[in-house]
Amino acid sequence: VALVCGDSVRLMDGGGRCSGRVEVLHRGQWGTVCDDDWDMRDAAVVCRELGCGEAVDVLGNSHFGPGSGPIWMDDVDCSGSESTLKNCTSAGWGKHDCNQTKNAGVICSGKITEFSLFFYDNTLGVRLVGGPRCSGRVEVLHENTWATVCFEDFDQQDAEVVCRELGCGPSMELLGAAAFGRGEGQVWTEELQCRGNESQINLCPKSSTLTHDCSHDNDVGLLCADMVRLVNSSRPCTGRVEILHQGQWGTVCDDDWDMRDAAVVCRELGCGEAVDVMGKAHFGPGSGPIWMNKVACSGSESTLKNCGSIKHDCSHDSDVGLVCSVRLVDGGSRCAGRVEVLHRGQWGTVCVFGMSTIAAVVVCRELGCGEILRPIWMSHVDCSGTESTVKHCGYLGWGKHSCLHYYDAELICSGMLKSVCIFNQSIFY
Incomplete structure (x- = not known):
């Protein structure tokens, strides 16, 4: 025997069931929700109720288009722990002071629970590799294998969906020529054809009729805005x-x-x-x-x-x-610059003698900046390479040194994309 129960909330016109205009079922009729005071706690209840993972963003002003019919809820105030949106307090059913140009919307992360009764292609995953949290080489997970994506097969609409699925801000820039390094393994043989409003790439149409060969030299990179x-x-x-x-x-x-x-x-x-x-x-x-x-x-x-x-x-x-705790300064990028340490409320530099490349690896990792792009020679900083922060590495002691600022340590991590100059790095303690 099988049983399918209807939801009392749904997301409409968002390109998939996990993003869109919020609509709630009351007295047998679907109606909208006003965006007054609509926030992430309210969105979290909706996403959880739909089995759509975490709330990524909330949108007002009828971002997904105006609805029709009644406006059922206004001034929604969820604690975030409710099992259904109907259990949240509001101004009262049908009580509102807004119109359909103020409909609330939600974007969920799109994770489908094991009890979900909705089925669609959820075999695709996506990640950004080789850069800070919201930037890197685009890789898709298909049939348990990660593959890179060719620059020619990826456009701005695809980028918007990837950034949204990863909980980042809007797409800022597409980068070709393996800007975040050459990937390994296979290059994906399908092409995304996203409209740009989907909540995740597995909701995008795909084409497998690619007519060109692509190597890892053309792996696409993506810069998303931080939230x-x-x-x-x-x-x-x-x-x-x-x-x-x-x-x-x-x-x-x-x-x-x-x-x-x-x-x-x-x-x-x-x-x-x-x-x-x-x-x-x-x-x-x-x-x-x-x-x-x-x-x-x-x-x-x-x-x-x-x-x-x-x-x-x-x-x-x-x-x-x-x-x-960590920063790189005067390098034209947060992933390149002069190494400085904050100690007792004052920033200071790191001497260039004796600090190993392993120490540089620790710094780049701590900053979320990928691998080092330029070897460095730095003074008396001794890391094993497993540390989560460079301040856990051995050193001579605070303020103990025998060098001038001319020898301040310099470092460039792979998170730096455009500048070809060599800059200094800073650390905050």
Whole structure:
């Protein structure tokens, strides 16, 4: 015997069942949800109810087109733990002060649970290799084998879907000529034909009628925008926290902001460990919306958007900032620059004598910057190569050295794509 039960919520016009305009079934009729106060906790309930994994983003202003019929819910306020959207508080069934131009939308990660009663091609996975979290060589998983993708077979619409599926921001740039290094194994023999609004690549049409040969010299690379950034500081990996939501950058309130929240941001940006958090607009007040308040991360989340938060009651005078442990400065890229260490509140450099290539590997890995592109000669830093951060390596001691700034250590990691110059590197402790 088989049983199929209907859902009381669905996502429409998003290119698949795990993204689209939110619609809820009430009294036998489908209706929409107003985007007033619609946030990631509300989206998390919808994604979980549909067996669609984690919430990746929420969208308003009828991003997926206006619905029709009644507007059933407004001012939705979920705790995030509800089993169904209907259990969340709202203004009341059919009570609202908006129209169909303000429909709420959701993008879920698309992970299908083992109990899902919806079947489609879910054999494809995707990853970005050789760069920071939201950039790298595009590889697809097909029949348990990872394969690279030819630059000629990948376009902007495909890129948008890959970035969305990986929980990153919009696609910024496509790169050919194996910009993130040549892959190994096979080159994928199919071609994605995404429309650009799908939540994951296994929902995209595909063509297997490729007429050209492609080698790993033409492996495609992709740069996606991060969903979080640190701004208003002269140094990378330090600054005011801003998050991208509904296509607009906004700030985070400092209420209850702590080192666990900061750890998630530093890791998401490939900036090592969190060192300090600053409130009261230490890096200057932001502008625009305040997207998050009383953020409550466990510290293990892959992105700040997956942390719990509430609606704010603060101003930009309370914008939060942070300092992460590792940075590369004056190199034209966050993956190249002069090595500096923060100790007792002051940045200092690393001497170029005696630090091995193994130590450089540790630095690049800590920053999420791939492999080293240029060997270095650095002073008295002794890593085994297994350390998660260069500050765990052996060294002479803080402030003990016999060199001048002319010998500051330099390093370039593979995360750097465009500059061909050789720059210095910095570390924060």
